[in-house]
Structure formats: C-alpha cells, structure tokens
Amino acid sequence: MIVTLPPKQALAHAASRFGFGGRPDQPLTGDPMIWLSQQLAVQPAVAGPNLDTCLTTMATYGRAPQGSAAQAQAGQALMQLLAEEQQAYLSNAITTTTPFFERLVFFWANHFAIQVDSPPTCALAGTFVRDVIRANMGGTFSQLLQAAIQHPALVYSLSNEQSAGPKSAAALHGYGFNENLGRETLELFTVGIEELYSQADVDAMSFLLTGITVNLSSHPYGALYRPFMAQPGSSTLLGQTFRNTLPGCMSALHMLGTKPATYVHLATKLATHFISDQPRQADIDTIASALSWSGGSLFAAAHAVLSCTNAWIPLAKLRTPQDYLIAIMRAANITAATAPALPALASAIGEPVWQPPFPNGWSDLASAWSGPAQLNVRLQCACSLAAKMPDLHVGEICAATVGPLLSAHTEAALNAASGPAEQLVILFTSPEFQRR
Amino acid sequence: MTSPHAHGPSLGRRTALLGMAASLGVGTIRTAQATASYANKLVVLNIRGGLDGLAAVAPYGDQHLAALRAPLMAPPPGSAGGMFDLGGFYGLHPALRSLYQMYTAGQALVVHAVGNADADRSHFQGQDYLQAGEPMLLGSGWLNRLASFVPSGTGPLQNLVNLGLSTTLLVEGPAPIAGWSPSSFAPLNSSQANEIGALLAPDPLLGPAAAACFADAVTMGEIIGGGPPLPAGLANEVQLAWVAGALLAAPNGPSIAALTFDQVDTHENQVSRLNAELPIVDAIFAALKTSLGSAWNSTVVMTMTEFGRTAAMNGTGGTDHGTGFAMFLAGGAVAGGKIVATWPGLASNQLYQGRDLLPTLDFRQVSASVLSSHLGIGATGLANIFPGGYGSLIPGLIAG
Numbered sequence: 001m002i003v004t005l006p007p008k009q010a011l012a013h014a015a016s017r018f019g020f021g022g023r024p025d026q027p028l029t030g031d032p033m034i035w036l037s038q039q040l041a042v043q044p045a046v047a048g049p050n051l052d053t054c055l056t057t058m059a060t061y062g063r064a065p066q067g068s069a070a071q072a073q074a075g076q077a078l079m080q081l082l083a084e085e086q087q088a089y090l091s092n093a094i095t096t097t098t099p100f101f102e103r104l105v106f107f108w109a110n111h112f113a114i115q116v117d118s119p120p121t122c123a124l125a126g127t128f129v130r131d132v133i134r135a136n137m138g139g140t141f142s143q144l145l146q147a148a149i150q151h152p153a154l155v156y157s158l159s160n161e162q163s164a165g166p167k168s169a170a171a172l173h174g175y176g177f178n179e180n181l182g183r184e185t186l187e188l189f190t191v192g193i194e195e196l197y198s199q200a201d202v203d204a205m206s207f208l209l210t211g212i213t214v215n216l217s218s219h220p221y222g223a224l225y226r227p228f229m230a231q232p233g234s235s236t237l238l239g240q241t242f243r244n245t246l247p248g249c250m251s252a253l254h255m256l257g258t259k260p261a262t263y264v265h266l267a268t269k270l271a272t273h274f275i276s277d278q279p280r281q282a283d284i285d286t287i288a289s290a291l292s293w294s295g296g297s298l299f300a301a302a303h304a305v306l307s308c309t310n311a312w313i314p315l316a317k318l319r320t321p322q323d324y325l326i327a328i329m330r331a332a333n334i335t336a337a338t339a340p341a342l343p344a345l346a347s348a349i350g351e352p353v354w355q356p357p358f359p360n361g362w363s364d365l366a367s368a369w370s371g372p373a374q375l376n377v378r379l380q381c382a383c384s385l386a387a388k389m390p391d392l393h394v395g396e397i398c399a400a401t402v403g404p405l406l407s408a409h410t411e412a413a414l415n416a417a418s419g420p421a422e423q424l425v426i427l428f429t430s431p432e433f434q435r436r
Numbered sequence: 437m438t439s440p441h442a443h444g445p446s447l448g449r450r451t452a453l454l455g456m457a458a459s460l461g462v463g464t465i466r467t468a469q470a471t472a473s474y475a476n477k478l479v480v481l482n483i484r485g486g487l488d489g490l491a492a493v494a495p496y497g498d499q500h501l502a503a504l505r506a507p508l509m510a511p512p513p514g515s516a517g518g519m520f521d522l523g524g525f526y527g528l529h530p531a532l533r534s535l536y537q538m539y540t541a542g543q544a545l546v547v548h549a550v551g552n553a554d555a556d557r558s559h560f561q562g563q564d565y566l567q568a569g570e571p572m573l574l575g576s577g578w579l580n581r582l583a584s585f586v587p588s589g590t591g592p593l594q595n596l597v598n599l600g601l602s603t604t605l606l607v608e609g610p611a612p613i614a615g616w617s618p619s620s621f622a623p624l625n626s627s628q629a630n631e632i633g634a635l636l637a638p639d640p641l642l643g644p645a646a647a648a649c650f651a652d653a654v655t656m657g658e659i660i661g662g663g664p665p666l667p668a669g670l671a672n673e674v675q676l677a678w679v680a681g682a683l684l685a686a687p688n689g690p691s692i693a694a695l696t697f698d699q700v701d702t703h704e705n706q707v708s709r710l711n712a713e714l715p716i717v718d719a720i721f722a723a724l725k726t727s728l729g730s731a732w733n734s735t736v737v738m739t740m741t742e743f744g745r746t747a748a749m750n751g752t753g754g755t756d757h758g759t760g761f762a763m764f765l766a767g768g769a770v771a772g773g774k775i776v777a778t779w780p781g782l783a784s785n786q787l788y789q790g791r792d793l794l795p796t797l798d799f800r801q802v803s804a805s806v807l808s809s810h811l812g813i814g815a816t817g818l819a820n821i822f823p824g825g826y827g828s829l830i831p832g833l834i835a836g
Contacts, residue, residue, distance in 0.1 A: 117699070159704045162751075163751065178704065178750040178756055183557070183757065187560070348619070348620040350602065370645050372613065372648055372649035372652060373601060373616055374601055374615070374617075375646060376615070376649045376653050377619050379632055380621035380622065380624060425628065
C-alpha cells in the first residue's frame with residue numbers, strides 16, 4: 001500500500017505535490033493514484049508560434065540597423081513574443097486538467113534551462129518548451145536529449161552556433177571552437193559532475209557537437225548541421241569512439257543519455273523535486289531503476305516517483321515562488337481570459353519565467369526560496385492578490401485546495417478571522433498553502 | 437593532473453573530506469565567543485559565472501599574453517580607450533574607472549592568480565566550494581559562519597544582510613540574516629505582519645524566517661528612508677549596492693553585506709560583453725563608496741568568482757572555463773595601490789594543465805587574511821569559518 005493517507009487528504013496532497021494545487025471548478029474524486037497515472041498516457045498539445053516564426057522574429061531584430069526605428073520596432077516584437085509565450089506557459093499551468101503532466105513539463109524545461117537573457121533565447125524559449133520538452137514527454141530521456149541539443153534555443157543559449165572544429169574547413173574562414181555546450185551536456189544534462197570525466201571528455205563532446213547550428217538563410221529557418229564546421233575525424237568520449245558527424249554525435253548523446261550515472265543524476269533531481277529536499281537513497285534507486293529497465297522512459301520515471309511511499313508524506317516540500325503564484329491563481333479559478341499579466345508577477349515574486357541566473361535552472365530546495373527578503377515579497381504578493389479577489393467563497397476554496405491538510409493551528413486562525421478577506425489572506429499565507 | 441591543485445578522483449576526494457569535516461566538529465560555531473569590536477564593515481561581491489581575471493586585470497607586461505589573446509586585450513595604457521596602468525606590468529580594464537581612482541587613492545588593490553578548490557572547471561561546483569569556503573558541501577556558507585563571530589550592533593538588525601531576491605549558500609546557515617530587495621508589492625501593514633507571523637510561528641522553516649523578516653523590514657525601511665534618496669536610473673545590482681552601503685553605514689545597521697553580480701560567463705564576444713558588464717561592476721564600487729559615506733573609511737569590499745578563464749582566446753571570441761582568477765579589495769580600510777601576487781607566468785609550461793592561469797594563492801587565504809586583519813577574527817574563528825584550513829595569512833592587505 002503506497003498511499004496510506006485518508007482519501008480526502010490523499011487527493012489534496014496529490015493535487016498540490018504532483019500538480020499545481022486544487023481548483024474549485026475541477027473537483028477531484030476517487031483514487032488519486034489513478035488520476036495521476038492517467039495523466040501519463042496523454043500528451044496535451046498547446047498552440048503557439050512555430051520555430052520558423054520565432055527565428056524570423058529574432059533575425060528581423062538582428063538584421064535591423066543598430067539604433068534604427070526598425071530595430072526598436074523589431075525589439076518590441078521580440079519582447080512581445082516572449083511575454084506572450086510566458087503568459088501562455090503560466091496560464092496553461094493555471095487552467096490545465098492534467099497538472100501532473102504539466103509539472104513534468106516544467107521539471108524537464110528546468111533541467112534543460114533556457115535563460116532568456118539574449119535576443120535568440122527570448123525568441124526561442126517558448127518553442128523550445130513546446131516543440132522539445134512537451135513533444136518528447138512520452139518518449140525516452142535519450143530522445144529528449146537529442147532533440148534538445150539540436151534545437152536552436154539551446155544551441156544559442158550555450159554558444160554552439162559559432163563553434164567549429166579547430167581543424168574544420170570553417171576554421172580557415174575565421175570560425176573557431178568553444179566548449180560551453182559540450183561541458184554542460186556532460187555536467188548538467190547527463191552524467192553529472194560526480195561522474196569521472198576529464199577535460200579530454202569535455203573536448204570530445206564539444207568536438208562532436210561542432211556543426212550543430214542554425215539555418216537563417218532560407219525558410220523554414222531551423223536547426224541545421226553544417227559538416228564544414230565539424231571537426232574532422234572522430235572523438236573518444238568516456239572510452240567510446242564516435243565519428244564527428246551528426247549521426248556520430250547522436251550516438252554519443254544516446255550513450256550518455258542511457259548511462260547508469262545519468263539515470264542516477266536524473267533520479268536524484270526528480271526525487272528532490274517531487275519528494276524531498278533530502279531524498280532517501282531508496283527512492284533515488286527506485287526511480288533510477290525504472291529509468292534503467294524502461295530504456296529511459298520519462299513516463300516510467302514519473303510512475304516510479306508516484307510509487308515512492310515518501311512521496312506521499314504531506315507538506316514536505318516548499319512551493320517555489322512561481323508554483324505558489326500558480327496555486328493562488330488556481331484556487332481563485334482564474335482562466336486564461338481573466339488572468340493578470342503573469343510574467344510580471346513571476347518576476348516580482350522572484351522567479352521570472354525561463355530566467356534562472358545559470359543554465360542549471362531554478363533550485364528545488366526550500367533553503368533557496370525562504371530567505372527573509374524572499375519570504376517578505378512572497379507574503380506581500382499573496383496579500384496583494386487576495387485583496388483583488390473580494391468575492392470569493394473562502395470555504396469552497398479551502399475545501400478544494402489544502403482544507404483536508406490544515407493543522408488545528410491554521411484552522412483556528414481561519415475561524416478567528418474577522419471576515420472573508422482576512423480568511424483568504426490566512427489561507428494563502430498558511431504553511432499548508434506555502435508548502436506542498 | 438600534475439599541479440598543486442590536482443587531486444584524485446573527485447568523488448573519493450569529497451567523501452574523504454566530508455569525513456574530515458565531521459572530525460573537525462563543524463557545527464560548534466554558535467558556541468564560540470565573539471571577541472572583536474565592530475565599527476568595521478565587510479561587503480562581499482560574488483561575481484558568478486567566472487570573471488576573466490586576465491581581462492579585468494591584464495598582465496600586459498607578460499611577454500606571452502598577446503600571443504594567447506591579442507584580440508581580447510584592451511589597448512595598452514596611455515592610448516585612447518586603453519587600460520589603466522597599475523605599475524608597469526598589470527593594466528586595469530578601461531571600464532573600471534572608479535576602481536582605478538580608488539587604486540590611485542590607495543583604497544583598492546588587486547590579488548591576482550588566486551585559486552578556488554579544484555572544481556573541475558564547473559560553475560556550479562565551483563560556486564558551491566566558493567560559498568561553502570570548502571571543497572565540499574557544508575550545510576552553511578562561510579559568510580554566515582562569519583556572522584556568528586561578529587557581535588550584534590546596537591539595533592535589532594542581524595549582522596549579515598543579503599541583498600536581492602535570491603538566497604545562496606554563502607549566506608545560509610545557523611546565524612539569522614537580514615534580507616533586502618526592492619518590491620513591486622505594497623508592504624504588509626503591522627496587523628497583517630502580526631497575524632501572519634502568528635500563523636507561521638509553528639512552522640520550523642517559515643516561522644523563524646517570518647518573525648525576523650517583518651522586524652527587519654521595518655528597521656531597514658526606516659534606515660533607507662532616512663538616508664539620502666536613491667539616485668534614479670541605477671542598474672538593479674547598483675541599486676542593491678547603494679542600499680547595502682546605506683544599511684552598513686547606519687549605527688543600528690549590519691556589519692556584513694552580500695551582493696551578487698552575474699553575466700560574466702563570456703564564451704562568445706567577450707570584448708563587447710565585458711565592455712557592457714564591467715561598467716556595472718565599477719558602478720557597484722562607486723555606489724558603495726557614496727552611500728557608505730564616512731563608513732567607507734572602515735569598509736572592505738571584496739570580490740570573488742568561481743574560476744578564471746582560459747588563458748588563450750577560444751574560437752568564438754571568448755574564453756572557456758579556466759582556473760586562476762583575480763580578486764579586488766576596495767575601501768578606506770584597504771592598504772591599496774598595489775597588486776598582491778606571485779605571478780606564475782603565462783608560458784605554456786607555466787599554465788595549469790597547459791591552458792589556465794596557475795593559482796599561486798587560495799581565495800580562502802585572501803578571505804581569512806581580510807577577516808583576521810580587518811574584523812579581528814582570531815584563529816579559533818578562522819578555523820570554524822574555513823574548517824579545512826586557509827593557508828598562511830597574507831600581511832599588508834589592510835591599512836593601519
């Protein structure tokens with residue numbers, strides 16, 4: 001018996017731990033494990049601009065004369081594209097009926113974190129999440145890795161678009177080599193820093209990646225492999241030799257993406273994200289083993305997370321600021337039409353969408369989010385949002401969210417409150433609502 | 437793996453060090469006695485992303501530099517837009533004008549060819565080690581452990597204030613900290629603060645954090661509101677530096693402030709990127725000096741970064757992750773106007789693993805020297821703050 005919580009508590013826990021929190025207009029009944037598992041069979045599509053459109057927006061900005069009115073206009077179009085993508089991303093999380101699936105999208109998008117700190121990444125982060133992360137959720141990690149590495153968003157984000165082998169034909173024309181994407185492919189995306197790889201392995205991975213670049217010369221713009229930028233010959237990565245070609249690079253990524261060290265790395269991150277800031281080795285082993293026997297199936301890994309008894313201990317995790325914001329919006333039955341400007345709110349609460357300071361993404365640890373200034377801003381945000389929701393039925397919201405998990409202390413505070421407005425503040429700022 | 441920084445397999449090394457930490461009694465910090473007196477102030481600016489020390493402070497007198505990276509070098513001292521000469525061998529990046537003025541006024545110095553613990557050129561492990569103050573993941577950062585050795589000021593504020601909306605390991609740990617950041621939301625009124633404080637009180641994480649943050653927010657608001665008005669149009673990081681200075685200068689303010697600056701991971705187009713970013717770093721120093729007022733005279737501002745970058749330019753007009761780096765010390769308490777370094781040279785056989793500036797000092801050595809001379813932290817304190825050791829103290833960094 002994995003879930004030993006009483007039924008109402010189990011449902012409330014499932015909605016907040018594995019989803020983004022309950023919505024009063026999406027009441028949950030029945031077995032939470034079935035509700036969660038059923039979400040791992042579907043792949044809800046979302047609409048959005050395609051890669052060619054996004055790259056065109058980026059290129060229009062890049063090609064406009066410096067300081068011209070055309071450049072200012074193109075810059076506005078670029079920021080508009082980003083704002084719409086971010087709004088759609090958060091809005092989807094607020095309204096979704098498959099929140100566990102969406103949480104997994106958020107998790108893997110944070111694993112392959114794009115930082116929107118440059119025109120290319122601002123233009124491409126949305127399509128990356130849609131066309132790489134979401135589109136590969138039903139597949140294996142190796143497939144996701146291969147798709148991510150070739151997508152222009154990651155290529156630009158980690159500086160691979162200009163990287164050419166030192167002995168390639170392109171090197172004669174002023175192109176050269178860097179190891180940014182190669183190093184992070186090993187350290188962040190696959191085997192992790194605990195695996196024993198050397199500078200020579202970083203070089204080998206980076207050589208294998210040379211040639212993976214972007215087509216901006218004829219539509220449709222998109223990913224492009226340029227053989228003349230590839231380092232000639234082959235490279236030896238973690239003891240295995242691969243040709244420096246696109247198929248060779250994909251084989252190398254498959255090797256990395258299916259290594260036991262990679263599965264342990266991914267399992268540790270999944271367990272930290274969904275189970276505990278200090279996950280137990282047994283849970284990490286459970287998830288890593290599911291990745292291993294399934295050939296890296298992302299859904300198998302998600303099922304394994306659900307199968308860990310420790311994942312069903314309520315309130316063990318702290319919501320990140322973004323997830324806290326989404327939970328409040330869900331509690332208020334906010335729809336895409338009634339949603340405020342969400343990207344600005346996410347920035348104000350300290351977790352701007354797709355903008356972690358480093359390519360290792362946002363932290364999953366409570367310690368990273370509970371500093372005094374962060375807590376102050378989080379509580380201010382909750383009070384400010386609650387003040388704009390005067391007509392809500394607090395009792396219904398409470399029942400649909402954390403009601404079944406409330407402590408006697410919080411319940412007493414709710415009962416002692418002077419009216420609905422104050423009750424809503426207490427509900428949103430309670431430990432049960434800030435945690436998950 | 438042949439340098440002084442080479443170690444065995446990284447996993448084994450960390451495991452061994454974790455065992456060592458246990459035997460050193462990490463965690464006994466809070467029982468130690470605070471012993472020094474604290475008009476003196478410390479600001480730590482953590483420059484994340486790996487600042488290229490050979491660009492920030494270029495050893496233009498080294499005959500090998502130009503062959504490694506001529507396109508990355510600013511024009512020589514004396515020419516238009518050239519670097520500022522720091523005594524005939526080193527040149528300061530031309531964007532660091534305020535820092536140069538501090539240097540010539542004897543209020544800034546450079547420590548060069550400094551190393552972090554070997555972190556395999558990883559940003560993330562490098563930052564972990566830099567912030568923990570140890571080549572392992574302790575549960576606290578060295579700046580937090582320092583705070584336990586700094587007696588409280590006269591007011592209710594904590595000794596250590598973290599600026600900005602992110603918390604990093606550097607400031608995490610047993611000592612309570614204050615935090616400030618600008619907010620786009622209305623502040624809580626006192627009845628909300630009381631109500632939420634009582635609501636969160638039983639929560640082991642949120643309860644103490646809330647209690648501290650409400651009281652500190654009020655005090656900090658009073659200090660900042662009572663000081664000179666914040667100049668308009670400052671970059672976020674510069675605004676935070678300004679506020680840090682105002683807080684440290686207040687009689688009831690903290691003694692230590694933590695600031696962060698990112699955007700120096702220059703794999704591509706390094707020249708234009710540093711020309712855009714280093715003026716902000718320079719403005720941070722200038723803002724601190726202005727807002728600290730007379731307290732600047734008893735302040736040390738220290739920068740650190742997780743690694744330096746490759747000695748040679750890479751193929752995309754940038755530099756990749758390297759090893760040795762440069763640190764800045766600025767402030768009225770600094771014995772400035774000099775470079776502190778044992779220059780390792782840039783010939784290929786002098787580079788670390790044939791590619792990076794070889795560290796000849798350890799950042800813990802530099803930090804411990806500042807804590808010792810500037811804040812009066814004794815051997816017991818230093819052993820708690822840097823439990824794996826810090827080498828020999830460097831004399832002459834602090835005036836007086």
